Amino acid sequence: MRFQVSQVMDAIEQRLTTDVAGAQAVVDLGEIVRNVELDRGRSANLVRVGMVIDALGRYLVDDGALLYGVAERSLLSEPALTSKERMVLGRWTDQGLIEVTPTIGDRVVEVADLTGLPLIVTRPYPDLVKRFGWLADGDGRVLQLTFRAGVAALRPMDDPTGEPAGAPVTGSGPAVGRAKVPRPEPATAEPAESAPETESESEPESEPVRSLPLPVEVFGARGAARIARTRVSWRRFRRAEPSHPGLLLREWRCEGFECPAFGEQRRIGQPVPRMRGDVPVCPRHDEPVVAVGPRLPAYPVSIVVDDLPRRRLVVRGGQPVRIGRAVGDGAGDGSGDGAGDGAGDAGAEGDQPEELVSVARWLHEAAAARVSLVHLQLAAADDGLVVTDVSENGSIIWMRDRPDDPGTTRPLHGDTCTLGEWDSVELYTGIELVRGDRRVAAALGRDGLGSVLMDAPTAVHKQV
Ligand SMILES: [Zn+2]
Incomplete structure (x- = not known):
C-alpha cells in the first residue's frame, strides 16, 4: 500500500505554523478534521488538514503555503482519530505548530481579525458578523472550502458571480484550457495586467492561455520570456489590516x-x-x-523556482538564515520532500545552529555547478531584509519600483544589500528569493503544484 500515514503527516507538519509572520490563512482544525463531506471517510481524519493545505496552495499558487491551525483542546482526545493521529496532534501542539485552546469560541475569527490573515471556513459565522463586519463584506477575507470533483478548493465567500477571479484550480496541476474565466474587469485589475506574455503558441492543443483558471493578478511567463518572466503582484496575497x-x-x-x-x-x-x-x-x-x-523584525521569504514558490520560511531578527546547495549541517534538508528539515523551522535543540536552508533538490546540473554550498545569508533588520552574498559565482539582485515593474538587475558578489520591498535576489536563473509578503507572481507551468497528500489513496490528487 502506497499510503504512508507518517509521510503525509510529516508533509503536513512542514506546512503548519502559528508564527503570524509566516502564516497565510487561519482555520479551525476541528471543523476540518471532523468534516466528513471532504472525503466521505471516517468521522474524524487528520489527513483532511492536508486537503486544506493543498487547497490553500492552489489558491495562492504557492507550493509552500503555510496554515495557522487552531484546535479546541477536545480535538486532541477525539476518539474517532487513531492513536497515531492523536499523538501527531500532541506533537504539533508541543512544537507550537498549531494552537490549542480550551474552547474554540470565536478564536479563529479573532486570529484573522487581529492579524489580517484570511479565514478559511466551511460554514458561515452569522453570530459573529456584528462584531466582525468583514465576515460578510465579501472582500475576500473569508475563503470558503468547497469540495468538488474530488478536490478541495477555496473561493472567496459571498462572491455574487460565483466565479471569483481566484477560481480554484482543480486537480493537482494546472488545468490548461479546462475552465473559462471571465476577462478581468478593469476596475478590479491591478496595474498593468500584462497577461499576454503567458500566451504561448507552443501548445496548439490548448485554448488560449487567458482561459487558464488563474487569478487575474497572477501572471508571468516561462521559457522564451524568461528574462522578463517574473512580475510582482500582491492583490490576492496581501493581508488585511490587523485590528490591533x-x-x-x-x-x-x-x-x-x-x-x-x-x-x-x-x-x-x-x-x-x-x-x-x-x-x-x-x-x-x-x-x-x-x-x-518589542517584537523583532521578521520577514517571510519564498524560495521561488521556475516562477513557483516552493518553500516559505521566516527570517527573524537575531536569527540569520543561510541558503545554498548544502544539505545536512543540522538542518537536515536533504530529503526529497523536505520532511526532515523541521529542525530548521520548528526549533533545533539547545544552541540553535544558524539555520541552513537547502535548495539542492531544485537544482539541475548546470545550476548545481553555479550555486555554492552556502550562497546567501539572510538577516532581518528594521528597514528590511538584508542579503549577503557569500557565494563563489555571485547572485543577481532584481530591483523593482512597483509591483508590475519588470525590474532591472545588478550583480551582488561578496557584498551586502537591503532588498527593497519589490526586489528579489536570484541565485541562478530561475532560482529566486522574494519577500513572502510581496509576492512574485507565479505562472503555472507544466510542473504544477505538488501535494502534501501525494501518497494518500484518495482522489484528492487526481487530475480531473
Ligand atoms: Zn501559555
Whole structure:
C-alpha cells in the first residue's frame, strides 16, 4: 500500500505554523478534521488538514503555503482519530505548530481579525458578523472550502458571480484550457495586467492561455520570456489590516508551564494573544501574557523556482538564515520532500545552529555547478531584509519600483544589500528569493503544484 500515514503527516507538519509572520490563512482544525463531506471517510481524519493545505496552495499558487491551525483542546482526545493521529496532534501542539485552546469560541475569527490573515471556513459565522463586519463584506477575507470533483478548493465567500477571479484550480496541476474565466474587469485589475506574455503558441492543443483558471493578478511567463518572466503582484496575497496592530509589535510571555505559544523555549515567531476584554491572554492557558519587549523584525521569504514558490520560511531578527546547495549541517534538508528539515523551522535543540536552508533538490546540473554550498545569508533588520552574498559565482539582485515593474538587475558578489520591498535576489536563473509578503507572481507551468497528500489513496490528487 502506497499510503504512508507518517509521510503525509510529516508533509503536513512542514506546512503548519502559528508564527503570524509566516502564516497565510487561519482555520479551525476541528471543523476540518471532523468534516466528513471532504472525503466521505471516517468521522474524524487528520489527513483532511492536508486537503486544506493543498487547497490553500492552489489558491495562492504557492507550493509552500503555510496554515495557522487552531484546535479546541477536545480535538486532541477525539476518539474517532487513531492513536497515531492523536499523538501527531500532541506533537504539533508541543512544537507550537498549531494552537490549542480550551474552547474554540470565536478564536479563529479573532486570529484573522487581529492579524489580517484570511479565514478559511466551511460554514458561515452569522453570530459573529456584528462584531466582525468583514465576515460578510465579501472582500475576500473569508475563503470558503468547497469540495468538488474530488478536490478541495477555496473561493472567496459571498462572491455574487460565483466565479471569483481566484477560481480554484482543480486537480493537482494546472488545468490548461479546462475552465473559462471571465476577462478581468478593469476596475478590479491591478496595474498593468500584462497577461499576454503567458500566451504561448507552443501548445496548439490548448485554448488560449487567458482561459487558464488563474487569478487575474497572477501572471508571468516561462521559457522564451524568461528574462522578463517574473512580475510582482500582491492583490490576492496581501493581508488585511490587523485590528490591533500594537499586539503584533510586542513580544509576549506566558508563565504557563512550557507554554508552546508564548513560552521562552519557543523557537519560531509568536502567534497573537487572545483578547479577554482589553487584556491579552494566552490562548492555551487563558492567563494574561506580559509584554517583554518589542517584537523583532521578521520577514517571510519564498524560495521561488521556475516562477513557483516552493518553500516559505521566516527570517527573524537575531536569527540569520543561510541558503545554498548544502544539505545536512543540522538542518537536515536533504530529503526529497523536505520532511526532515523541521529542525530548521520548528526549533533545533539547545544552541540553535544558524539555520541552513537547502535548495539542492531544485537544482539541475548546470545550476548545481553555479550555486555554492552556502550562497546567501539572510538577516532581518528594521528597514528590511538584508542579503549577503557569500557565494563563489555571485547572485543577481532584481530591483523593482512597483509591483508590475519588470525590474532591472545588478550583480551582488561578496557584498551586502537591503532588498527593497519589490526586489528579489536570484541565485541562478530561475532560482529566486522574494519577500513572502510581496509576492512574485507565479505562472503555472507544466510542473504544477505538488501535494502534501501525494501518497494518500484518495482522489484528492487526481487530475480531473
Ligand atoms: Zn501559555
